[in-house]
Amino acid sequence: MTGETLLALLVCLPFLGSLAAAALLRTNSRVLAARMSGVVALAGLVMTAFLYPAVKRGPVRFEVEWLPQLGLDFTLRMDGLAWLFTMLITGIGLLVVVYARYYMSEEDPVPRFFSFLLAFMGSMLGIVLSGNIILLSVFWELTSIFSFLLISYWHHNAAARDGARMALTVTGIGGFCLLAGLLILGHIAGSYDLDAVLAAGDRIRAHPLYLTALVLILIGALTKSAQVPFHFWLPNAMAAPTPVSAYLHSATMVKAGVFLLVRLWPALSGTYEWFMLVGIAGISTLLLGAYFAMFQQDLKGLLAYSTISHLGLITTLLSLGSPVAAVAAIFHMMNHATFKCSLFMAAGIIDHETGTRDMRRLSGLLRYLPATGILAMVASAAMAGVPLLNGFISKEMFFAEAVETHADSFLDRILPYVATLAGAFSVAYSLRFIHVVFFGPPPVDLPKPEPHEPPRWMRFPVEFLVLACLVVGIIPGMSIGPFLHTAVVSVLGDRTPEYSLAVWHGINTPLIMSTIALVGGIALYAVLKDYLARCDDGPPLFRHLRGQRIFERVLVTVSWKWARWLESRLGTRNLQPQLRLVATAGLLAGVVPLYISGFSPRPPAFGEVDPVFAAIWLVGSVCAVGAAYQAKYHRLAALVLLGGAGISTCITFVWLSAPDLAITQLLVEIVTTVLILLGLRWLPKRSEKVDNSVALAARGRRFRDFLLAVGCGIGMFVFAYAIMKQPVPDAIASYFLERAYSEGGGRNVVNVILVDFRGFDTMGEICVLGIVALTVFALLRRFRPAPDSIEKPEQQLIQNAFDAERPERSAGDTVRDYLLVPSVIMQWMFPVVITFAVYIFMRGHDLPGGGFAAGITMAIAFLLQYLAGGVRWAEDRLRVLPLRWMGTGLLLAVATGVGAWLLGYPFLTSHARYVDLPLIGKAPVASALLFDLGVFSLVVGATVLILIALAHQSIRTHRVRAIEASKAEEA
Amino acid sequence: MTPLDHAAGLPAWAAILVSVFLIIGAGLTVIGTIGFVRLPTFYERIHAPTLGTSWGTGGIVMASMIFFTVLATRPVVHEILIGIFVTVTTPVTLMLLARAALHRDRAEGNPDVPSEPPVPPSAAVQAEKA
Amino acid sequence: MEFVLALAIGIMTGSGVWLILRPRTYQVIIGLSLMSYAVNLFIFGVGGVKSNAAPLLGEGVDIAALADPVPQSLVLTAIVIGFATTALFLVVLLAARGLTGTDHVDGREQPK
Amino acid sequence: MLPYPLLSLSLVVMWLALNGFTLGQLILGSIVSVFASWGMAALRPSKPRIRKWHLLPKLLGIVLYDIVRSNIAVVSLLFGGGGHKRRSDFITVPLDLKDPTGLAILAVIVTSTPGTAWLEYNSLSSTVLIHVFDLVEEAEWQDLIKNRYEKLLMEIFT
């Protein structure tokens, strides 16, 4: 197996393992999931080890094209640094799996846990192995997602949920910024390939967008590594199960940020901006983290703040821009991982055995947990920087670098003091951890009263890590030395400095600083000891300044309260403002381009006004304005006036040479009027007296609407006039006129356009009508009248009462007499209108008319019978099956169109010819007529369906009432 | 635009006849609507438009028939259909509308309209038997 | 001719816009109808207006003098679609009235 | 096949009036009229029985004449003529005609004639309420309707 495939397998294996573990979700195989995870981690470790010889020679690359045109490829690349981190991730991963196998409760659904853990491991490996910076950001985000899932593993606990969400939000913000930063970086470098980016360092640092990219990338890195001011999520993430804390929040994920800084160190570092930004973040984190750690009462809280502080240390080192500092940074990342992970595990054991992590309740555990206690002590000592442990060496390197001058700024000047002070804090909290937990009197009322040593294999990981601390601390050059060197060379290349990992460098400034820190730390603890035993959680000055609370409050305020306020301000759920906006937009869209381009309307020529035509529109305008005026209180009047405007429109169509339009408009108007009347019955009564419009605001609104209406009116007027005065360029019109007869076989050009040239439009149009009819039908099937319209109309009540109170009359006499004579005439009109419909249909192709007009006419014939006799009478006699008409119509239209295929022509190609018929002579037969028949059929069906559906509502409520009445009688 | 160029060849007698019918028809119609506007009560007003629907329409139908018949030199009679339909349908609307008005007036207790007609005794007796 | 027609279009648009901005569903449907009249006339008008030049072919008809048939066919389609949507809107407003008890466009009487 | 021959015939005539007379149109019109009269048959209207065909033209003549006359009368009334103060009022006319078609024709006649309007038919009392534009003598109008129109109609129908 080659190195490349090993590399790919290394990244994929954890994900496959994750899926496999997820598949175990339904089973009870807890142990199986743990074993499988262990095998995966072990396999990763072994593979990594095998890769070392190749990596030592130079980076191993694995490439698969993903989005090559944009430079995003699935490139994996293992160099020394990546190798070191891979070892860390897989190695500690293995230990954590072993630990978790015993840590997690018997009842826990652990397959889920291991599934997430393995996926996280894969993502983390992805980060360190990415050879493409965008791919890196992909894995970066994946670690955020899986850490969210891991922290919230016990999601029934509010703390876990909140902690998880905060971690995700903070690192998510960082991730988005990181992506943007990396994009800029990639474009400056001309490639997203890591090697190319690292090689383009000079160009990057000189680019005007350098600072932008730097800031964005730093936000990503600093949030992930919990640096001030983004540190607050980490302590809250401690709600996670301890293995998660040990793995993610000490050894791996929080290292991703500093890892990235190391990774991009050759490309980004060395500038003043870098020094200041990274330095300030690092130094403040170093100090504040250590300070906060001293005052924690929760074991994991202490470790969390300690982690923050140590990450600050690493960041500070990286800020310095000196190669030796970079070496120290890499080295300290490893060291911190080992001792902090072991400490978390130890804390987990303590928690597991005693049931609490509160240092105020813990005491004297050494007698119960001697082995764990000793291990914790060694690890703590490493954390405190005690000689002969790994933490000491890297800390010495840090102190050495702290006294060097790098950019000659105030940071340089304060750094030695800060470093020493932080060192002292670190000693103090380490000491406190050991002293409080393991020494002193035996604990009283622990949740679990009899603590004892954990199972053998649960302690094993701690033992192993502590051993590593010792080995590295005592013989650094023989243990980690070569591997560290490979890593350092991979980062620094030919800038690799001379450095020494020796334990003893003689008495020098760093050693003096260490001594001061050690002594100062012990003294500090001695002073604070009693206070700490009693005080509340958190440092004195900042106790109430809890990052979590602030974050939650800010988040709720911004993302919820402000958002809701803004949503209601910037949007609306009411219709009127929406239509107002649409009207305004339409007006502006028409006017602004004309205004910008300097359009000047032509002056009107009054000479050509036909006075009769003007009179017609005087009538029409009065009707339109009258309808607008009356529509609120006098609905019927408005409807009648609307009819007046419609009639004027009709006359206009005739006047201006559009007889087809006139006929269609008239027929449509008749049906529309009846439709609206059918609906009017269900609207609430409205009387003018309840006018509440005197309010000033309402008047203001009306005035605004009035202005808008006038504006739209004037706009349309000007626009219409301008365009009517502009003769249409004859691009297509004459084509239709020329060929309607010769090729379309009809003299009515409009009809030929409708059924032939643009028959496809007509097909769509009848579909619209059909759809609407179906929708109307569906809606009315569920129609439920408002309570105040269920009762019969007042007129009917009066007339029924009249019939009822006279002995000689029976119910319904009034209406029977009312319709007796008219219905006779209306019935006799039925065959007449049918004949007329056929007439309109037949002549359509040559003269005004056509399928649509005929269809509506036919529908009116039916409507008339419903008017004359009512629903029951009409349906007793006429069985109209509207859906059949509609379906037939649509299919007929399509079939006509498809028929052309048989002759090798496109859809809707028409064929017109004259046939000789006996007695009659030549008669035109056009396939378009068949199409028009389809239109006719659909229009009849749809119109009748709409009308009938509406008309049926009256008798439906009658039925409901009848049922109710009979029920009341029974009762 | 000069309308009626097509009518230049129309014989004078036809032109006069057409004109007379046109003026009569349009005149009756407009007189009807004047009455419609001026008359004081609804029941009086319903009489006015019937001028338009009877001989108002008749006049213009006649004018149109004569005009096109002479112009096309063959009988053009389809306008008669308009006359027939208007004559047949107008009473329907008037009847329905007037009866509706009657109801509304009665419901409001308007004293100017007659109440329901008295029932002859025979009918009352029959109803009681039933 | 054009002037009168344009003015008519303007007045009907204005009346329609005023109505669609009103709070009652009935006002809106009347407004929409008025607006669709206006728009139909507008479409019709863009072809240029000609009197007594219906696009009907016969012997001796001068094609160049005939009215543009394209806008006419567009208006026909628009009329049909307008008819359909008016019917639909009517039924929806009835259904809304039935379900909410009010004929206010927002389905409640006093919008805040 | 032809439930209403007179109707079918009228429809053919209407068809020809609309389309012009050709043999083709006659055939087409006949087909259409057959279908249309089937439509009418579906409505199951009360079938009118026309006994005396020859009286129809007479009725038509009378009505046309009356319409012309009352047109003139109403126009002169509207212009303040008529020589007396116009009084319009309602009258009730008892009718013997029961056939709905006959009643419909009577209603059409009364209403088409300017000056009279058919308002309300009461089937129980067999009376009709008529509004008269210029009511000089109530009995005169009753007589006009009963004897001039109803009698003729009774002869044609039943």
Next chain:
Amino acid sequence: MSHTILFWSVTIAQFLLAAAMGLAVFRMFRGPRAQDRVLALDTLYVNSMLLLMVFGIRSGEVVYFEASLVIGMLGFVATVALAKFLMRGEVIE
């Protein structure tokens, strides 16, 4: 000659009918009762029909005839519905 006579008579007739339409709309706007408005609409329909017929004479084309016929034959349907609405409070029972 014929042309002049016809021109004037057609023009006068159109004016008269347009005036009639105007009067009908006046009544429509004014009311006072719903029945007046409905009757005004019916009148407006008839007047428009006549106007279109006169327009047919003016243009010498028979193609506008159908529009008039539609009004003559079917215009009453809307009015019937309106009247029935006034009488019964609903159009189809």
Next chain:
Amino acid sequence: MNGWMQHLIVAPILIPLVAGAFLLFFDERQRVLKAMVSVLSCLALAAVAITLLRFSGAEAGFQGVYLLGNWPAPFGIVLVVDRLSALMLVLASVLSIPALVFSLARWHAAGPHFHTLFQLLMMGLNGAFLTGDLFNLFVFFEVMLAASYGLLMHGSGSMRVKAGLHYIAVNLVAALCFLIGVSTIYGSVGTLNMADLALRIGELDPDRRMLLEAGASVLGVAFLIKAGMWPLNFWLPGAYSAATAPVAGVFAIMSKVGVYVILRLSLLVFGEGESAGHGLNVLLYGGMATILFGTIGVLASQALGRLASYSVLVSSGTLLAVLGLGNGEVTAGALFYLVSSTLTISAFFMLIELVERGQDAGASVLAVTMEAYGDADEEEPETEVGVTMPATIAVLGTCFAAIGILLSGLPPLSGFVAKFVMLSGMIGAGVQSGGTIPAPVWWIVALMILSGLAALISMTRAGIRTFWASMEGTVPRVLVMEMAPVLVLLALTLMLAVKAGPAMAYMEETVRALQHPAGYIEAVSGARRAGEAAATTTAGEGD
């Protein structure tokens, strides 16, 4: 592609039409038959669409122009299949199948004629994508809208009808704008054919050009309403969240139709010449405002349905703003984003229904209020033993998480790739052009990041509330038939992410073709009528 194959171009319109019409002959009791016909139709649509996509992508000499009625362009109506329309066809049909299958579990029985309306919606969508004629576009818009009205109110109920009323009212006014726009364009150019319009726009005199631009702007308003640009989009959250789940699932593509048309016309008609770039600024700033508004809405939404609806707005806004930049590479990214976000949102709407089935309505409101004011949840006892999730919840939760990941643009699904390709294009253009990135680009980048973040915050908030906080909720009864569609859609997003390379290659080729409309114009104006000898067809034919 000749002979019978040629007719495939019209098939995406005819198949649903025939299916829909055929179903009218059966009454509602024959539900199984109706469902089968409907599903078959959608499968056929997908097959046709994929075939067309392959033709439009692969065959060099592909002339995807169909002369309806055999009338030559610009006189008759033409259908045009190019890469863009083929892509949209595939997207629509691919979306329709899951939505339809989802509906079969329950919703299709909630009212009459569901399947006919569904099929006709597909017809409208496909017609809008295929047509090369402005007025025909109006007709298909109306078909689509009419069907959407019916589907939106399918199942009736106060919420849907109220939302439907607003939706219809706004869209009716939009339709009027559409008509005014189209007729103004006809009045100033004299043609309705899009390719012909592009051809003639160069020769217009100034007055006509002004009118044309005004007409195009009014037309644009109609499309922007459809696309959901702020402040013309307030109808959308109400309508989309009120619709039943499968309906909202197909509605996901409806707002994209507006975007599609804007993209098509702006590059075809206003791509070159004097009117070039007309209205791009409106798209840019309007799009940005829309992202912002959508983001605010995503944060402010209590109900999941509204959250999803506002996500539609974010998606629309992003597309509009990015199109407003007028940068080809970014536009290709936008197409990728269009596909990705449509699939996501469709899946989301359907998932919401399943998720909310197990909840009582008041719970979500209460949870948010508690979060805003209460420290109440600190009272809960903490136990360090995990809770076993029922499998249904686990699957739902996983899907929910996947959608959250997609909406916020996190890896590994296609949402990330989409965001990456757009950002990369925008930033790249800035960096390469001398190092300064223009302010609008910064704003879009910032807004995109912000919107992703808002989605993240909102989705975690909602997800925690739904899946973790309230364990009292009963486990919803979810059928495989309902779960599978969501899973399929999500799998598609995964596939899209994995196959990002080929997918983006298609998008880039598409945009290249759009940026050089000459090919489109030539294809349309050079399309030959059937039965006409090739030699007789000349360029000037028909003039």
